[in-house]
Amino acid sequence: MxxxxxxxxxxxxxxxxxxxxxxxxxxxxxxxxxxxxxxxxxxxxxxxxxxxxxxxxxxxxxxxxxxxxxxxxxxxxxxxxxxxxxxxxxxxxxxxxxxxxxxxxxxxxxxxxxxxxxxxxxxxxxxxxxxxxxxxxxxxxxARPAGGAPGLAVNGAAGAQATAVAPAPEVDQGPLAHQGFDLDRPLREARDGFEKAYFEFHLAREGGSMTRVAEKTGLERTHLYRKLRQLGVDLGRNKRS
The missing domain is CATH 3.40.50.2300 (Response regulator)
Known part of the structure; x- marks a missing residue:
């Protein structure tokens, strides 16, 4: 390009x-x-x-x-x-x-x-x-702010605290409950692994609703779709609009 x-x-x-x-x-x-x-x-x-x-x-x-x-x-x-x-x-x-x-x-x-x-x-x-x-x-x-629109922020998924991915008691995460992260690798790879687990957790909790996941994670839907494809997240399972 x-x-x-x-x-x-x-x-x-x-x-x-x-x-x-x-x-x-x-x-x-x-x-x-x-x-x-x-x-x-x-x-x-x-x-x-x-x-x-x-x-x-x-x-x-x-x-x-x-x-x-x-x-x-x-x-x-x-x-x-x-x-x-x-x-x-x-x-x-x-x-x-x-x-x-x-x-x-x-x-x-x-x-x-x-x-x-x-x-x-x-x-x-x-x-x-x-x-x-x-x-x-x-x-x-x-000379003025951008109309009150949400601004770009440093990667929210990578900067989220651990409590942001803690499962709600009523949510059955399946394999995500045992998710571990290999920290002995480059930062970008470790971050991608965390982000994939982060978005898969929210997709599971929201029943695949992209609208609610976008609201929960603070991303625009177009950016969310792009991020999920980049991370290799399976959008075919329980995907709803």
Whole structure:
């Protein structure tokens, strides 16, 4: 699909954006600061960049300006911030930022912004923002929360406490009651094993109702379906809408 660079100094944000974009079929590189982003940009060609504004070494607007003045701003750049001001939004737009995403970022807004940025990069009718033309809309988005919609959160299944998977007394979990986890393996594999057991438990408890499982786990249904397929969870057993 597309090569995307995610630049953010928060590990949880990098991991979550990478997971969502990988699920969409994109190839994702990660950078935790401007230095790593510069090196990645020199070594690779990207179709789109997600760039945090506030970083410890060089802020995202300054990095955006570097790329613009050196002729390296030839891909859409979507700025991200939880504390952006209108002045910051206007400045970044004037330099050449494609759009803004206000943190916490909803998955729907992330995927829509990425789709629009990639469409512009592919010449599919989405125009590049001229200086000042997108400032008002970008600044308005950057200066307010995302409409009260639930934001992206660090993987809830992986971060859940043990009590979150403790069986209710009236629920017969069958083999899940004896589920053990091999901790002597890479973190990603161990996390996937836990998440699979976590979702299988909720599917069993809710009788396969995807609506109730989505409510219990705090995931949108589209993200839930994608996660279950990724983990290899059998959706054929007791599946209800």
């Amino acid at each position: 597309a090569n995307i660079l995610v630049v953010d100094d928060e590990l949880g944000i990098r991991d979550l954006l990478s997971e969502i974009l990988n699920d969409e079929g994109h190839s994702v590189d990660l950078a935790e600061n401007a230095t790593q982003a510069r090196n990645a940009r020199l070594d690779n060609v990207y179709d789109l960049v997600l760039l945090d504004i506030w970083m410890p070494d060089t802020d995202g607007v300054s990095l955006l300006k570097e790329w613009a003045t050196s002729g390296m701003l030839n891909m859409p750049v979507i700025m991200m911030s939880g504390h952006a001001t209108i002045d910051t939004a206007v400045e970044a737009t004037r330099i050449g930022a494609f759009s803004f995403l206000e943190k916490p970022i909803t998955m729907q807004k992330l995927l829509k912004a990425v789709e629009q940025g990639l469409a512009r990069n592919n010449g599919n009718g989405v125009p590049a923002p001229a200086a000042g033309t997108q400032a008002s809309s970008g600044a308005a988005q950057a």
